[in-house]
Amino acid sequence: MNRKYNFSAGPATLPLPVLEEAQQQLLNYKDAGMSVLEMSHRSKDFTTILQETKTALREVVGIPDNYEVLFLTGGASTQFAMLPMNFLKNTAGYVNTGSWSKKAIKEAKLFGNVNVPASSEEQNFNHIPQNITLPEDVDYNHITSNNTIFGTQWSQFPQRGSAPLFVDMSSDILSRKFDVENFDVVYAGAQKNAGPAGVTILIMRKDLIEKTNTSLPSMLQYKIHADKDSCYNTPPVFQIYLVGLIAKWISAEGGIEEIEKRNIQKGKLLYETMDSLSDFYKGTAQQDSRSLMNVTFRLPSEELEKDFIQLAESKNFSGLKGHRSVGGVRVSMYNAMPLEAIEKLTEFMKEFAQKNS
Structure with a gap:
């Protein structure tokens, strides 16, 4: 499956x-x-x-x-x-x-x-x-x-x-x-x-x-x-x-200490990718308050956000649409989300930004 x-x-x-x-x-x-x-x-x-x-x-x-x-x-x-x-x-x-x-x-x-x-x-x-x-x-x-x-x-x-x-x-x-x-x-x-x-x-x-x-x-x-x-x-x-x-x-898996290490690693990778492409991906949370569970950001236009979410869905990245009250993109990466998923998502983010900048 x-x-x-x-x-x-x-x-x-x-x-x-x-x-x-x-x-x-x-x-x-x-x-x-x-x-x-x-x-x-x-x-x-x-x-x-x-x-x-x-x-x-x-x-x-x-x-x-x-x-x-x-x-x-x-x-x-x-x-x-x-x-x-x-x-x-x-x-x-x-x-x-x-x-x-x-x-x-x-x-x-x-x-x-x-x-x-x-x-x-x-x-x-x-x-x-x-x-x-x-x-x-x-x-x-x-x-x-x-x-x-x-x-x-x-x-x-x-x-x-x-x-x-x-x-x-x-x-x-x-x-x-x-x-x-x-x-x-x-x-x-x-x-x-x-x-x-x-x-x-x-x-x-x-x-x-x-x-x-x-x-x-x-x-x-x-x-x-x-x-x-x-x-x-x-x-x-x-x-x-x-x-x-x-x-x-x-x-x-090693207890919450190990789970926390993984969550920090996933968050570090995703936020570093966002920050390296900050002209394209604009995080909505201040850096000292960023969540390791839900990462929210905007793209240069709502049309690009729509294209991003649709193309991501075609590549098996599901559920990236931001909450209906705020729009944008939201990446929820709870404990069960593997690092591999964030690695693939960040590669997709880089490719999408390169093609649409």
Whole structure:
């Protein structure tokens, strides 16, 4: 089968060995006599899968025992509302670095006041604000670690002060090392680096779970999901299984340290190519805020961008069209994207620029 290089921002490319393992076990998972797709979430087989997935995530990320790991549904967008529902009593601090930050702020305003200590909106989100001080007199602070639409990423996270710090890591979780204990809540829609669409990973301090709002509907209470080990309702069984396979794949590849080295290598190659052809390819993110997950750039005209994307598709480079809200070109190169793909793409970029300059 001729597989394309899938540069989509999400759902995105997954590790081929993971897909092959899932394929081999699709009809009969470890002699269970059924597929994981058919498996009851109350069965012993799935209970084992769930615990193995949690253990694999804890090991590969470095999640301490005083943090709970939950698997929820509704994507990160549901967490935009659940977090303020559970924790916002008066005011929360939100750093505004892109479209997903704005959506999180919009949801939070339904439940309380929002303090925005820093924003890059006036510069069309082309950078991550530097040297910011997070407010202390808030119920919590919130940041978005990577911005898929505008191609920016925190290179260094702000330090948590006296207020809890929450982070949306939907597009770069598992891509680099970070200190879980710098945050009180880490959450991520899995469909970038961690798995397929349909499951949300949530890592939360256990003592914080005890402080959540218990007057909410059951499905919106973190404590209920924690008490029921992510099985209060039917969880996304197959997606959780794949998250586990991906965490184990990362460990087998050398851990997040090795994955991070590869991501840095891919980013270095692509950005160096862009910069060497800066009269033709104009990056939209400032250099000190460039993302290793999503590289965004413009060409001299929208017509050339259209030609670039169409010709790239004919050469098996899929998903390069920028987000509909900003246009341009976007190269999403998550963990499963091999260096070979970036090498071939940069050669294509050089040829296209030479022919159209």
